Amino acid sequence: MTDRLLHFIDNALAEQPGARTAPVFDPATGVSSKRVLLADAETVRRAVAAASAAFPGWRDMSIARRQAILFRFRELLESRKDELAEIITSEHGKVLSDAAGEIARGQEVLEFALGFADILKGDYSVNASTGVDVFSFRQPLGVTAIISPFNFPAMVPMWFFPVALAAGNTVVLKPSEKDPSAALWLAALLAEAGLPSGVFNVVHGDKVAVDALLEDPEVASVSFVGSTPIARYIYETAARHGKRVQALGGAKNHMLVLPDADLDLVADAAVNAGFGSAGERCMAISVVVAVEPVADALIERVTARMADLRIGDGRRGCDMGPLVTREHRDKVASYIDLAAQDGATVVVDGRGIEVDGAEGGFWLGPTLIDRVPTTSRVYTEEIFGPVLSIVRVQSYEEGLSLINSGAFGNGTAIFTNDGGAARRFQYEVEVGMIGVNVPIPVPVAYHSFGGWKASLFGDAKAYGRAGFQFFTREKAVTSRWLDPSHGGVDLGFPRNS
Incomplete structure (x- = not known):
C-alpha cells in the first residue's frame, strides 16, 4: 500500500482529486512507499486564498497572543524533535545526528523570532517641529510564499516562517517533493500549538506549483533557497509580478589553507565540511585551496580520516548516509570520471564502496580529487555531493584571487595561525559568509544568512534583523494635534521651526 502525502490547507489535510503524483524514496533502501501530490494552479490558489482570508485576523492579533502560540510551538517541537529527525532521515538520507543538528539550527531562528515584540518596536520623535511629532512602525506584508530545497527539509523553512509569522504574515510553504513529510509534520504541530486556520499552509508540487505562487497577485513576497539558475528564475519572475523576493542560490565554497595552519585541525574540518550530509549543503566546503608546500601532508591526513568513515543507513549510527535520489547520485558520480578526463588525480574514489545499508540505496562514498584544473567543470560547477577537490597555489594572493574570481560568493574559510592574514x-575576500578556522560559517540566528554574487538574489538575507525587515514594511507618520492658537492660511513650503 502506497501512502499518499496530501496538502495542508486551513489546518487540515487537503485532497486533490485526479492529481499528478511523484514517488518519495527512502534513499537508504531505494524503495518508494509514498507518493506526494503535485499541486495544480487551482490547488495553489486554494492555499493562497486561505492564507489571504486568515491574514487580517492574524495581523490584528495582539503581540501577547501571537507570542504565546509560537512559544507553545517551540515547546512542542522541543519535546518531539526526535520524531522529526527520523522523518528527515527516512526521506533525505542524512544520518540522525545530522538531522537533529538541522532541527537545532532551525530552533535557533524560532527562538530569535520569539523576541519580535522588541525587534519590531518603532521610533518616536517628539516635537520634530513645533507641536509636530514623527513616529514610525512596521507592518506585515500579507501572504508570504516559501519555496524550500530538499537538503534541509526542516531547517530552511524555519529560517523563514517563524520570522514571517511573528511579524504577522501568513504563509504558504512549498517544500521539495523529494522529502515533503517534514513540512506536513511542522504544519500539524503549528496547528496543535493553536495557530489559527489558514495562517500556515503547505502545498506540494513541482514547477507548476512554483509558477502559480510566483504569479498569484495575493502573494506579497517569495523566499527561496536552491540552485543559482532556479534562484535567478524565481527572482526575475516574482519581481516581474511585483513581489518582494529573497532568493538564495548555489555555491562553490573554498577553504584557503596557509602554510602555518594546524594541518590536523584542517583535515578534521575538511572532512567534516566536505562530507557531512553527503556534501548536500550549500555551505559545504568543496574546494581546499592549499598554499604550498602543505598539500601532500594535508592529503595524507585527510585520506586517513576518510578511511575511518562508516557509510550506510543513517539510522544505524553511520557517519554519512546516501544521496537523496538515484539520479542525483549518478550525476555526482559522473564528476569523478570527468575529473580523470581533465587531468586531475582521483585520490579516493567513492564509487563501489562497502556500505552498512541496503544494496538498492543511493550510495556514493567520500571522494577526494587532487590537482583539479580550475578550467574543469569539477571546479567551476556546484557538485552538491561528497566530492572534495584540492587545488594547489603558491601564495595567499594567488589563493585569494582564485576565490574572488569565482561566480559564487556564498561561504569561505581560511585556516591559519596568523591573525594578520x-x-x-576577511576584509579582502568577496564572499558573504566567512570562517576563520571555522569550516562552515553559518551565522547564528541573530545575524543573517546570505552570500554575494550569484549566491544571492533579492532584497534581503535570511533571518536575523534582515529577515524582519524583509517580512515587514515601514510606515512613517507625521502628526500634529491643533489647539486654538493654530490656524490661518500660509501658502509657503512647510518648514521645520
Whole structure:
C-alpha cells in the first residue's frame, strides 16, 4: 500500500482529486512507499486564498497572543524533535545526528523570532517641529510564499516562517517533493500549538506549483533557497509580478589553507565540511585551496580520516548516509570520471564502496580529487555531493584571487595561525559568509544568512534583523494635534521651526 502525502490547507489535510503524483524514496533502501501530490494552479490558489482570508485576523492579533502560540510551538517541537529527525532521515538520507543538528539550527531562528515584540518596536520623535511629532512602525506584508530545497527539509523553512509569522504574515510553504513529510509534520504541530486556520499552509508540487505562487497577485513576497539558475528564475519572475523576493542560490565554497595552519585541525574540518550530509549543503566546503608546500601532508591526513568513515543507513549510527535520489547520485558520480578526463588525480574514489545499508540505496562514498584544473567543470560547477577537490597555489594572493574570481560568493574559510592574514582575508575576500578556522560559517540566528554574487538574489538575507525587515514594511507618520492658537492660511513650503 502506497501512502499518499496530501496538502495542508486551513489546518487540515487537503485532497486533490485526479492529481499528478511523484514517488518519495527512502534513499537508504531505494524503495518508494509514498507518493506526494503535485499541486495544480487551482490547488495553489486554494492555499493562497486561505492564507489571504486568515491574514487580517492574524495581523490584528495582539503581540501577547501571537507570542504565546509560537512559544507553545517551540515547546512542542522541543519535546518531539526526535520524531522529526527520523522523518528527515527516512526521506533525505542524512544520518540522525545530522538531522537533529538541522532541527537545532532551525530552533535557533524560532527562538530569535520569539523576541519580535522588541525587534519590531518603532521610533518616536517628539516635537520634530513645533507641536509636530514623527513616529514610525512596521507592518506585515500579507501572504508570504516559501519555496524550500530538499537538503534541509526542516531547517530552511524555519529560517523563514517563524520570522514571517511573528511579524504577522501568513504563509504558504512549498517544500521539495523529494522529502515533503517534514513540512506536513511542522504544519500539524503549528496547528496543535493553536495557530489559527489558514495562517500556515503547505502545498506540494513541482514547477507548476512554483509558477502559480510566483504569479498569484495575493502573494506579497517569495523566499527561496536552491540552485543559482532556479534562484535567478524565481527572482526575475516574482519581481516581474511585483513581489518582494529573497532568493538564495548555489555555491562553490573554498577553504584557503596557509602554510602555518594546524594541518590536523584542517583535515578534521575538511572532512567534516566536505562530507557531512553527503556534501548536500550549500555551505559545504568543496574546494581546499592549499598554499604550498602543505598539500601532500594535508592529503595524507585527510585520506586517513576518510578511511575511518562508516557509510550506510543513517539510522544505524553511520557517519554519512546516501544521496537523496538515484539520479542525483549518478550525476555526482559522473564528476569523478570527468575529473580523470581533465587531468586531475582521483585520490579516493567513492564509487563501489562497502556500505552498512541496503544494496538498492543511493550510495556514493567520500571522494577526494587532487590537482583539479580550475578550467574543469569539477571546479567551476556546484557538485552538491561528497566530492572534495584540492587545488594547489603558491601564495595567499594567488589563493585569494582564485576565490574572488569565482561566480559564487556564498561561504569561505581560511585556516591559519596568523591573525594578520586572517584579518586581511576577511576584509579582502568577496564572499558573504566567512570562517576563520571555522569550516562552515553559518551565522547564528541573530545575524543573517546570505552570500554575494550569484549566491544571492533579492532584497534581503535570511533571518536575523534582515529577515524582519524583509517580512515587514515601514510606515512613517507625521502628526500634529491643533489647539486654538493654530490656524490661518500660509501658502509657503512647510518648514521645520
